[in-house]
Amino acid sequence: MSGADTSGRAVVVAIDGPAGSGKSSVARAVARELGFQFLDTGAAYRALTWLILEQGGDTDDEPTVIGSLGALDSLELTVDAAGQRVAIQGHDVTEDIRTERISGAVSGVARTAAAREAVNVRFRAIIAAAAPGIVAEGRDITTVVAPDADVRVLLTADEAVRVRRRFGDVGGDELQVGARLAARDASDSRVVDFLNAADGVTVVDSTHLTFDETVDAIVRLASEEQHD
Numbered sequence: 701m702s703g704a705d706t707s708g709r710a711v712v713v714a715i716d717g718p719a720g721s722g723k724s725s726v727a728r729a730v731a732r733e734l735g736f737q738f739l740d741t742g743a744a745y746r747a748l749t750w751l752i753l754e755q756g757g758d759t760d761d762e763p764t765v766i767g768s769l770g771a772l773d774s775l776e777l778t779v780d781a782a783g784q785r786v787a788i789q790g791h792d793v794t795e796d797i798r799t800e801r802i803s804g805a806v807s808g809v810a811r812t813a814a815a816r817e818a819v820n821v822r823f824r825a826i827i828a829a830a831a832p833g834i835v836a837e838g839r840d841i842t843t844v845v846a847p848d849a850d851v852r853v854l855l856t857a858d859e860a861v862r863v864r865r866r867f868g869d870v871g872g873d874e875l876q877v878g879a880r881l882a883a884r885d886a887s888d889s890r891v892v893d894f895l896n897a898a899d900g901v902t903v904v905d906s907t908h909l910t911f912d913e914t915v916d917a918i919v920r921l922a923s924e925e926q927h928d
């Protein structure tokens with residue numbers, strides 16, 4: 701199925717939600733289905749975190765985070781739904797930014813207002829240049845980055861289900877996986893609200909949906925929007 705808008709205007713699908721709700725995997729699949737680009741905004745926060753840790757810094761130290769923002773000029777963030785590549789200062793960090801070490805430190809970057817503003821400038825430029833459309837996911841896409849998106853979705857699932865899915869990905873101790881996921885949500889939700897749908901945002905609760913059903917639900921919303 702192709703999702704190109706008949707007017708030639710790029711279609712923007714914005715997806716927010718808590719950790720483990722399926723944002724990146726579902727958003728990527730939606731983008732593939734629609735023939736759109738895919739923007740994983742968390743990757744930018746993770747790449748900055750990787751750099752700060754690599755340099756021996758502490759992401760809880762605001763001046764350190766602010767000092768790292770110049771490196772955003774070197775950030776490479778591809779928007780290919782077939783496979784995203786992330787690099788910073790010439791280092792390919794596509795795989796390394798997915799580790800629990802980065803997940804455990806990323807909220808410090810996310811709490812820094814100057815970091816949010818800097819990455820948002822990049823995200824808005826990417827979205828503005830998208831063709832024929834883009835699926836962008838994160839925590840504040842529906843509310844801050846692209847509040848005028850054609851389709852705005854809050855993707856959620858019960859915490860126990862999200863923990864079980866994440867545990868299936870990373871293994872280890874399920875209790876610890878759950879504690880880390882809950883701690884990240886608690887910290888992140890002090891900065892932006894991705895637990896409650898803003899006006900005009902459609903909630904897709906995947907607790908009782910399969911992966912494919914979740915993708916279909918969002919593809920349907922995008923298709924409905926284009927036929928309005």
Ligand SMILES: Nc1ncnc2c1ncn2[C@@H]1O[C@H](COP(=O)(O)OP(=O)(O)OP(=O)(O)O)[C@@H](O)[C@H]1O
Binds near residue numbers: 723869
């Ligand atoms: N409806 C679903 N049914 C079953 N598994 C799902 C469903 N949606 C997502 N998943 C799986 O849940 C796991 C977590 O998804 P994903 O990593 O995309 O979440 P996320 O919201 O991007 O998390 P984070 O914010 O922590 O990066 C993946 O293994 C994904 O395949």
Ligand SMILES: Nc1ccn([C@@H]2O[C@H](COP(=O)(O)O)[C@@H](O)[C@H]2O)c(=O)n1
Binds near residue numbers: 745810838839
């Ligand atoms: N729009 C966003 C996206 C992400 N964050 C922060 O980055 C972390 C990693 O995001 P993932 O989606 O890759 O898990 C996330 O925990 C937030 O701290 C954000 O603040 N806003």
